Structure formats: C-alpha cells, structure tokens
Amino acid sequence: MRRGTAFALPAVVLIAWELASASGWLSTRVLPEPLAVLRAFWTLSLSGEIWHHVAVSTWRALSGFALGGSLALVLGLLTGSSRTAETLLDSTLQMLRNIPPLALIPLVILWFGIDESAKLFLVSLGVFFPIYINTFHGIRSVDKGLIEMARSYGLSGWPLYRDVILPGALPAILVGVRFSLGFMWVILIVAETISAQAGIGYMTMNAREFLQTDVVLVGILLYALLGKLADLLSKGLERWWLRWHPGYQAADARA
Amino acid sequence: MHPYELELEAVALGALVPPVNETRREPVRGQPRVADAAAKFPLTLDDDQPASSGTAVATRGLSKSYGQRRVLADIDLRIAPGEFVAIVGRSGCGKSTLLRLLAGLDDADAGGITFDGATRAQDLRGHRSDTRIMFQEARLLPWKSVVDNVALGLAAKGGRQRALDALAQVGLVERAGDWPAVLSGGQRQRVALARALVHAPRLLLLDEPLGALDALTRIEMQRLIESLWQRHGFTAVLVTHDVSEAIALADRVLLIDEHRIAFDQRIELARPRSRGQGGFAQHEQRLLDRVLAAPPSTVAAEPVHASADEVLS
Numbered sequence: 001m002r003r004g005t006a007f008a009l010p011a012v013v014l015i016a017w018e019l020a021s022a023s024g025w026l027s028t029r030v031l032p033e034p035l036a037v038l039r040a041f042w043t044l045s046l047s048g049e050i051w052h053h054v055a056v057s058t059w060r061a062l063s064g065f066a067l068g069g070s071l072a073l074v075l076g077l078l079t080g081s082s083r084t085a086e087t088l089l090d091s092t093l094q095m096l097r098n099i100p101p102l103a104l105i106p107l108v109i110l111w112f113g114i115d116e117s118a119k120l121f122l123v124s125l126g127v128f129f130p131i132y133i134n135t136f137h138g139i140r141s142v143d144k145g146l147i148e149m150a151r152s153y154g155l156s157g158w159p160l161y162r163d164v165i166l167p168g169a170l171p172a173i174l175v176g177v178r179f180s181l182g183f184m185w186v187i188l189i190v191a192e193t194i195s196a197q198a199g200i201g202y203m204t205m206n207a208r209e210f211l212q213t214d215v216v217l218v219g220i221l222l223y224a225l226l227g228k229l230a231d232l233l234s235k236g237l238e239r240w241w242l243r244w245h246p247g248y249q250a251a252d253a254r255a
Numbered sequence: 256m257h258p259y260e261l262e263l264e265a266v267a268l269g270a271l272v273p274p275v276n277e278t279r280r281e282p283v284r285g286q287p288r289v290a291d292a293a294a295k296f297p298l299t300l301d302d303d304q305p306a307s308s309g310t311a312v313a314t315r316g317l318s319k320s321y322g323q324r325r326v327l328a329d330i331d332l333r334i335a336p337g338e339f340v341a342i343v344g345r346s347g348c349g350k351s352t353l354l355r356l357l358a359g360l361d362d363a364d365a366g367g368i369t370f371d372g373a374t375r376a377q378d379l380r381g382h383r384s385d386t387r388i389m390f391q392e393a394r395l396l397p398w399k400s401v402v403d404n405v406a407l408g409l410a411a412k413g414g415r416q417r418a419l420d421a422l423a424q425v426g427l428v429e430r431a432g433d434w435p436a437v438l439s440g441g442q443r444q445r446v447a448l449a450r451a452l453v454h455a456p457r458l459l460l461l462d463e464p465l466g467a468l469d470a471l472t473r474i475e476m477q478r479l480i481e482s483l484w485q486r487h488g489f490t491a492v493l494v495t496h497d498v499s500e501a502i503a504l505a506d507r508v509l510l511i512d513e514h515r516i517a518f519d520q521r522i523e524l525a526r527p528r529s530r531g532q533g534g535f536a537q538h539e540q541r542l543l544d545r546v547l548a549a550p551p552s553t554v555a556a557e558p559v560h561a562s563a564d565e566v567l568s
Contacts, residue, residue: 149394152358153408153454154384163407167398244398244434 032214037221040214049203054222056198060116061188061226064123069180072128073173076135080169081161093132101125102190114195119188126187127180131173138172139165171245174238181230185223309337309490310385310458312357316366319352326352328514330366339484339491341505343498343546348511350494351462357492358388358460370458387451389464393443395435395450402431405450421453422446425479441472445479452483459484461493465500477503481527498542502535503528510545518545 014034020026021033028036044050075093079086101122112118142165150164192201204219242248317330326349334340342350355361357368370383395404405418422428425445435443444464451459461480465473481504484491495501501508502522510518520542524534 143394145390145392145394146396148360149390150396150407152360152388153450155408163399164396167396170398242398244436246436 028213029211030213032217036214037217040212041218041221044215044218050218050222053198053200053203054226057188057192057200058226060119060192060199061123061184061230064120064188065127065181065184067120068124068126068128069131069177071124072131072176072180073135076132076173077139077169080136080139081165090136093129097129097133101187105190105194109194119191119196122191123184123187126183130180130183131176134172134176134179135169138169138176141172142168171238171242171248174234174241177237178231178234181234182227185227185230189223308457308488309335310370311336311372312458312490312492313369313372314357314366315369317353317356317363317368318365319349319356319361319363325514327356327511330516332509332516334490334492336371337488337490339493339504339506341493341495341501341508342511343495343501343508343542344511345546346496349514350511353511354388354460354462354492354494357458358386359383360388383458384454385457386460387454387456387458388460388462389444389447389451391463391466393435393440393447395443395446397435399435400431401427401433401435401438401446404435404446405453407450409453417453418449421449424452424483425449439472441468441476444468444476448476448480448483452487455487456489458490458492461491461495463494463496466496473500478527480504485526498546499530499535499539502538502542503530508538508542510542512546518542 017026017031018034021028021031021036026033032040041050075089079090079093104122104125108118108121112121146164146168147160150160155163188199189201192199193205196202196205200219200222204216207213207215207219238248312332312334314330314332317327317332318325319327330353342353344350352361356363370386395401396407399407402415402418402422405421406414409417419428419431422431425448427442427445427449430438430442430446435446438446447464465476468476477500480491491504493501493504498508502524505522508518508520508522509516510520512518520538522538524532524538528535530536530539
C-alpha cells in the first residue's frame with residue numbers, strides 16, 4: 001500500500017507529460033514524449049551501442065572509485081590512528097579539500113590531455129575527500145572505553161585494529177562511501193561531456209549535436225539509474241556489515 | 256520509584272532486628288591494623304579450590320594526582336589471596352582510581368604495587384594476563400556476537416568452546432548468537448562477567464559493575480558474583496557506592512576518604528548474606544555513619560580514562 005503511494009506522483013507526472021507531448025502542447029525540441037524515449041532506448045539497446053557506452057562509463061566510475069577510495073581509506077586510517085600522521089598530512093589535505101575537483105579541469109586537460117587518465121584522475125579526486133574525512137572521523141570517534149577494555153584483555157596491534165577500531169569506524173566509513181558514490185557520477189558526467197570517444201556522456205553530447213532529445217533523455221535517465229544502483233549497493237553493504245547496529249537493521253528484522 | 260524498590264525497602268526495614276552473633280570490632284584508623292588483618296585472614300572458599308588460586312595484592316605508599324588535584328595519597332593496602340574486598344566512599348573519593356591503578360590502566364605517581372610479593376609482571380601497557388576488570392558499563396563490542404565477545408583475546412582454537420562454557424556459568428548460553436544490542440542491561444553485565452571469567456583471572460576488579468542495574472537484577476548479580484567467587488577462588492576487589500552491597504559481598508570493607516583508607520571493617524557474617532541477617536544492619540549503620548561523618552568531598556567527578564592517542568602503536 002505505502003509502496004504504491006510512493007509511485008503515485010511519478011506516474012501522474014509521466015501521464016501528464018505524455019498527454020502534453022501527444023497533444024502537441026510540448027515541443028519535441030524541449031522534451032520528447034516518454035514513448036519516444038522508450039523507443040530510443042529500445043533501438044539503442046538492440047544495436048548494442050548503449051551497452052558499450054554504459055560499460056565504458058561504469059568502468060571509468062568504478063576504477064576511479066577504487067583508486068581514490070582506497071587511497072582515501074589508507075590515508076584516513078593513517079591520520080585517524082596516529083597524531084604524527086595527522087599533524088603531517090591533515091592540514092594539507094584539508095586545504096586541498098576546498099578546491100572543487102571540477103575547477104581543476106583546465107589543468108587536468110593540460111596534464112593528461114583528454115584521454116582516460118584525465119577522467120580517472122577527476123573521479124578519484126572527487127571520491128577521495130568524502131571517504132577520507134569520514135574515515136578519519138570514524139577512527140577518532142571509536143569509543144575509548146572499548147579500546148581500553150580491549151587493551152586490558154591483551155589486545156594490541158593488528159588484532160586490536162581488526163576487532164575494535166575498524167569495526168567501530170565502519171559506520172562512518174560507509175557514510176563516506178555512500179556520499180562519494182553519488183559524487184562519483186556527478187564528476188564522471190562532467191568529465192565525459194567535456195571530451196570523450198565513448199561513454200554515456202559522449203552519447204548524450206553527440207545526440208545533442210543532432211537534436212536527438214530522446215537519446216539525450218535516455219542518457220540522463222541512465223545516469224539516474226546507475227546512481228540509484230550504486231546507492232542500493234552501498235545500502236546493501238551497510239545492511240550486511242552493520243547488521244549488529246540497531247540503526248541499520250532491515251525494517252522487517254526490527255519488528 | 257521502581258516497584259521492586261518498594262518491596263526491598265520493606266525487607267530492609269524488617270532487617271532491623273537485634274544482632275545475633277556479630278563479632279564486635281572497633282573501627283581502627285591506621286595502616287598496621289590493615290596489614291595485620293590481611294595476614295590472619297581466614298578464607299571462605301570451597302574445599303576443592305586451593306586458596307592459592309587468588310592473587311595476593313599489596314600496595315605501598317601509592318599516590319596519584321590528576322594535574323593539581325590529589326586523588327590518592329600514600330595508600331598502604333594488603334589483600335590476602337582469595338579475599339573479597341569492597342571499597343566504598345563518596346563519589347569522587349578516588350576509589351575507582353585505586354582500582355584503575357591495580358588494573359594497570361593508569362600509572363601511580365609514587366609508590367608501588369606487588370602481586371604475590373613480586374612487582375608486577377606485565378606487558379608494556381601494564382596489563383597483567385591474570386587480572387581482569389569489569390567496568391560500570393558492560394563495554395561489549397556491539398559488532399561481535401555474545402559468544403565472540405566472551406572469546407575476545409582467546410586463541411581461536413578452543414576459544415569458542417571455553418566462551419560457551421563461561422556463558423553457561425552465567426546462564427546465558429542460549430543467547431550466544433545474539434548481538435549485544437538486544438540484551439538487557441543485566442544480561443550485558445553477565446556477558447561481561449563471563450568474558451572476565453573465561454580467562455580464569457586470579458584477581459577480578461569490579462568497578463561498580465552493578466551501578467546501573469535495577470534493584471532486583473542487582474541482587475541476582477550479587478548472588479552470581481558471590482557464587483562464582485566461591486567456586487573459583489579468585490581475589491576480588493569491588494568498588495561500589497552502595498554500602499549494603501559491600502556488606503552483602505565482601506570479607507572486608509574499606510572506606511576511602513580524604514585520599515586515604517579511612518576505615519577498614521571486616522565482615523564476618525555467614526554466606527549467603529541477606530539484609531535480614533543479624534548483624535547486617537549494624538554493619539551497614541556503622542559504615543553509613545562513617546561515610547556521612549566525613550565532610551563532603553571537595554573534589555569533582557572522577558577522571559575519565561586517559562585518551563588513547565596513538566591507537567596504532
């Protein structure tokens with residue numbers, strides 16, 4: 001019942017949109033009718049063209065995420081765990097954080113040209129800071145009482161890290177992961193619209209040249225879909241890794 | 256007020272009956288009396304448990320300050336193997352600090368502690384493998400199941416079985432697979448007790464572990480702690496603000512006031528004790544008088560634990 005209500009508004013908007021387009025009130029140059037978008041999606045997927053673009057974009061997003069995310073995790077763990085590393089690195093990183101990654105585009109083009117490494121660099125930079133900051137904060141906010149308890153039970157070094165500090169920081173780290181997964185697509189869209197030979201951004205920019213609004217819309221919807229997928233994935237990770245946490249349990253498990 | 260507390264008050268009022276066979280001891284101030292008592296102390300242990308399974312603890316000139324604030328001064332204390340000692344005192348009197356020094360969680364400014372006559376054999380951080388501490392909060396790792404919490408610090412091989420055995424001793428073996436978040440406060444403390452016991456400690460330090468529990472659960476926990484102490488024969492040091500709890504459990508009750516041990520009372524009542532027992536109320540009254548006679552402590556709250564700066568090290 002509640003699920004149905006949640007989808008009521010999008011359904012109404014979709015029907016109104018279709019009616020407006022069909023009656024000619026809404027020009028196809030502004031917005032194509034929903035059915036045309038569906039048709040465009042269908043022909044693109046039949047030709048296999050769309051899957052090629054999706055694969056290229058997803059690969060860019062994930063490899064950038066893996067690179068920037070793991071670097072952020074390592075540095076966050078380091079500065080969170082050691083005061084020396086914090087004084088050495090943290091203020092520098094906080095300074096860099098204030099530069100919007102997209103402001104670096106001119107420099108990135110000069111450095112890397114317009115090939116894959118430029119996109120990889122931008123995505124990595126974009127996902128870096130949310131994960132870094134949350135990891136740092138997560139490590140610092142681990143309950144000191146638990147650390148003291150574990151030490152008095154003889155835990156130290158890696159066992160202490162594995163059993164107490166990392167799991168304690170995990171909720172915060174996952175918040176950072178979720179945030180950066182959203183940001184990952186934003187950066188990628190911009191990077192791909194600037195210059196690319198493949199990818200969803202390339203597809204939409206190409207379609208714009210030929211006034212194919214239906215294909216442009218397919219591209220936009222694809223981004224939304226992929227973003228939602230990434231979000232679901234991180235939600236799933238939270239459910240599994242934080243299943244001990246009363247705040248993250250599935251609704252049916254709580255009842 | 257909790258409904259059970261009313262009932263318990265009634266029990267307490269009924270307890271004001273004349274003493275039957277209470278051994279009268281005048282409260283004596285000063286240290287020689289303490290040492291003397293420890294030397295002659297008779298152990299109330301099961302026959303099958305050797306008295307040597309508890310650690311003998313002695314402190315000499317133990318002092319501790321936090322910044323300008325003096326907490327403990329020149330504490331001389333001797334605890335016999337297997338003895339159950341309760342430390343009472345006003346909030347902020349330093350009783351928890353004494354326990355933290357015994358546990359090796361903090362370092363003393365002056366003086367020393369010996370265990371079984373030897374200076375402490377300990378790892379770099381000052382923790383002894385045969386000493387375990389129970390805190391006021393259970394401090395269970397929320398991301399580990401109950402049984403994995405109990406098995407913390409045990410070798411992977413055989414650790415789980417030992418943890419299950421310890422859980423059985425506190426009556427929680429059927430909750431082994433649950434997350435700590437779904438347990439009640441009393442159950443969490445029982446898990447913490449099992450976690451301490453699984454290491455077969457020779458010295459168990461209890462830092463107000465029952466302070467946050469409701470009255471009925473407290474009594475259950477007191478009985479559980481007493482029976483496990485009788486069974487295993489470890490030395491126990493209990494810090495509490497509850498005078499009747501101290502009398503219910505301890506062989507000896509120490510009062511800390513003005514940074515020193517102000518009062519040392521041996522409790523020679525038969526176990527298990529109840530508040531209706533002859534002599535219980537007299538002990539309680541005398542201790543309360545001593546606590547209340549002392550001027551209110553000028554020190555503020557007790558210090559929080561030292562911040563763990565370098566968690567990697």
